[in-house]
Amino acid sequence: MTATSSYPSLRDRTVIVTGGGQGLGREMALALVEQGANVVITSVSDSQSRAQTEADAKAINGGGGVLALQADVANWADCQNVVEQARQKFGGVHALINNAGRGMRLISETFNTVPTKFWQADVDAWRAIMDININGTFLMSKAVTPIFLEQQFGRIINISTSNITMVRGGYSPYGPSKTAIEACSKAWAQELEGSGVTVNVLLPGGASDTALLPDTPNRKGADGNLLPPDIMREPALWLCSDQSGGFNGRRLIARNWDLTLAPDKAASAAVEAITEKPRIM
Numbered sequence: 001m002t003a004t005s006s007y008p009s010l011r012d013r014t015v016i017v018t019g020g021g022q023g024l025g026r027e028m029a030l031a032l033v034e035q036g037a038n039v040v041i042t043s044v045s046d047s048q049s050r051a052q053t054e055a056d057a058k059a060i061n062g063g064g065g066v067l068a069l070q071a072d073v074a075n076w077a078d079c080q081n082v083v084e085q086a087r088q089k090f091g092g093v094h095a096l097i098n099n100a101g102r103g104m105r106l107i108s109e110t111f112n113t114v115p116t117k118f119w120q121a122d123v124d125a126w127r128a129i130m131d132i133n134i135n136g137t138f139l140m141s142k143a144v145t146p147i148f149l150e151q152q153f154g155r156i157i158n159i160s161t162s163n164i165t166m167v168r169g170g171y172s173p174y175g176p177s178k179t180a181i182e183a184c185s186k187a188w189a190q191e192l193e194g195s196g197v198t199v200n201v202l203l204p205g206g207a208s209d210t211a212l213l214p215d216t217p218n219r220k221g222a223d224g225n226l227l228p229p230d231i232m233r234e235p236a237l238w239l240c241s242d243q244s245g246g247f248n249g250r251r252l253i254a255r256n257w258d259l260t261l262a263p264d265k266a267a268s269a270a271v272e273a274i275t276e277k278p279r280i281m
Helices: 023-034 048-058 076-090 123-151 174-192 229-240 263-270
Strands: 014-018 038-043 066-070 095-098 154-159 197-203 250-253 271-273
Touching: 014 023, 014 076, 014 123, 023 038, 023 048, 023 229, 038 048, 038 076, 048 066, 066 076, 076 123, 095 123, 095 229, 123 154, 123 174, 123 197, 154 174, 154 229, 174 197, 197 229, 229 263, 250 263, 263 271
Parallel strands: 014 038, 014 095, 038 066, 095 154, 154 197, 197 250
Antiparallel strands: 250 271
16 A cells, blocks of 8 residues: 655655564555655564565665664664664664564464463563563664754654553463553653654554464454554654654554545544553453
């Protein structure tokens, strides 16, 4: 799906998309390249999907540049290297989409049909999900924020999940890890208020048709039919652009983005506040 809106401010800007080789990350990365942005995509393994996304991005006529890197976002040295390589190749960094994450398949391939109780979860798998999802988001944000502050401009976009998934039985540690990410986003947005750097949350609004789900026939999410990954394109573009400058510490639901509206109005219709005190009980 090609973007329905144009974002001139994205041309020649550089955006890092972690986990950008497939699924939601791939769609957001390709959309950014179409707008003329330079995009750095990362994946934890030297994957075929990352190579394919890189090739597809380079094939976009008039698009921005692309750099594909192998990186573990839970490793501080890797995060620093991603940022440094982005600066060396493109001259700067202007936005970060923290999309890399591990889902419940690491706990069980049948998690969506036969839920795993928390005490049944493998300890190493639990730690890996928490490390990538929470610490990875922190480490990448830590790596870019000093640059953003120096240039008085930056966008941090943290990918989350629906409220019900955060507290759904059989979905820990994935759900709770996203709760932590949203809490961090709210706190970081306050700390960066007025600096030109914003922190916001973006989520599909339901289970998406990505590799986070088992590859089984007629697969569905916990709430029913799956959402297409390309619904993330328009809100991600808007959040990375100059148009979202006054938007900070907020939560955008991609499935509520109305393509018939102007982007600012679509954002207003799709926004949901990150609660000051999570209502979980």
